[in-house]
Amino acid sequence: MLDFVFAVDDAVTWHMTNLSKNRSHYSFLKFFGPKKISTIQGYGAGIYYNTLVPCNGRMIKYGVISTDALIEDLFHWKTLYVAGRLQKPVKILAQNENSRLQAALVSNLKSAVIASFLMLPESFSEEDLYLQIAGLSYSGDFRMIIGEDRFKVQNIVKPNIAHFQKLYSTILQGCPQVVYKHQLGRLEIDKSPEGQFTQLMALPKTLQQKITALVNPPGKNRDVEEILLQVAHDPDCGYLVHQGISAIVRSSSVVQSAKTILTAGAKKSVIYSLKKLYKMAKGELKKPS
Numbered sequence: 001m002l003d004f005v006f007a008v009d010d011a012v013t014w015h016m017t018n019l020s021k022n023r024s025h026y027s028f029l030k031f032f033g034p035k036k037i038s039t040i041q042g043y044g045a046g047i048y049y050n051t052l053v054p055c056n057g058r059m060i061k062y063g064v065i066s067t068d069a070l071i072e073d074l075f076h077w078k079t080l081y082v083a084g085r086l087q088k089p090v091k092i093l094a095q096n097e098n099s100r101l102q103a104a105l106v107s108n109l110k111s112a113v114i115a116s117f118l119m120l121p122e123s124f125s126e127e128d129l130y131l132q133i134a135g136l137s138y139s140g141d142f143r144m145i146i147g148e149d150r151f152k153v154q155n156i157v158k159p160n161i162a163h164f165q166k167l168y169s170t171i172l173q174g175c176p177q178v179v180y181k182h183q184l185g186r187l188e189i190d191k192s193p194e195g196q197f198t199q200l201m202a203l204p205k206t207l208q209q210k211i212t213a214l215v216n217p218p219g220k221n222r223d224v225e226e227i228l229l230q231v232a233h234d235p236d237c238g239y240l241v242h243q244g245i246s247a248i249v250r251s252s253s254v255v256q257s258a259k260t261i262l263t264a265g266a267k268k269s270v271i272y273s274l275k276k277l278y279k280m281a282k283g284e285l286k287k288p289s
Contacts, residue, residue, distance in 0.1 A: 001052075001060060002055075002059075003060070003062075003085075004062035005062070005063045007101070008065070009066070011064060011066050012034050015034035015038055025053050027262065027263055027264055029263065041065070041066075042069075044255035045255070046065055046066065046069035046081075047063040047069075047081060047082060048065075049263055049264065050264075052264070070101070070104070071104045074086065074104035075108070075204065075205075076205045077108075077204035077207050079256075080137050081253070083137070084136060087108060088133075088160075089160055089164060089167050112133045114202050116132040118200070118203075118237060119132060119238040119239075119241055121191075122188060122189060122191045123186065123188045124186070124187055126161070126165065126185045126186070127157065127161060127185070129187060130161065130164040131154065133168075134156045138249070139246040140247060140248070140250035140253070177190045177195055178190075194232070196232040196237055200231060200241075201228060206248055207241070207245060208228065210244035210248060211228070212224055212227040214247075215234075
């Protein structure tokens with residue numbers, strides 16, 4: 001099923017127009033009108049999905065997110081829901097000249113690289129890096145336990161190494177903390193406390209907050225920089241980064257999944273869930289022994 005995301009400047013007007021043209025795409029919420037739909041869109045990951053929509057002989061789903069909410073997620077990883085999708089190779093069908101959005105898209109890719117560096121060893125392959133990046137938005141997602149193919153990340157990365165290289169090669173070549181041996185497909189990074197501190201300070205704001213909440217005991221009033229310096233010296237630094245990412249994803253995925261029951265309707269929700277379970281079962285059958 002093709003997955004589209006539309007970033008729109010005015011969600012109410014967009015839904016109003018779409019309701020007049022494609023009313024059948026919506027669940028019972030269409031009876032509440034575009035304002036209520038836009039309000040519901042704002043919960044969870046800030047995206048409203050219409051799923052199992054027939055289009056030109058195949059099924060699609062499409063999500064609608066406000067441009068401002070998308071930019072915030074790309075810069076700060078507030079939910080990592082759409083930002084996570086955009087850390088993987090995607091086809092951008094149309095793009096306006098919003099310079100802030102352009103900067104946010106690049107910032108999101110740089111953040112994905114830095115977070116992955118912190119969780120990887122000193123030396124690793126390009127494939128290891130892309131597997132780590134592709135897995136960021138699934139960390140902490142309860143659907144990876146039941147409802148998703150457990151080999152989803154590998155299935156995304158392995159056939160698309162060239163697309164990941166195209167997406168990330170410029171960032172890797174311009175990163176001062178990595179030795180990028182492009183011909184060998186290997187990378188080496190600075191794992192010193194000083195190097196890790198520099199990387200931690202460059203992480204998105206929400207992730208920094210989640211990491212500091214894990215380390216800083218209640219009642220202590222230390223600033224973020226002091227806490228991240230402590231984390232940089234911690235042997236479990238990579239694990240703490242992973243836990244911080246999981247906390248972001250867990251929260252948004254639970255609310256977004258609950259919201260799907262409203263936005264898709266009961267019948268479509270059941271069909272969609274069964275399709276997910278079928279894909280998961282197929283993945284288990286293909287699991288190497």
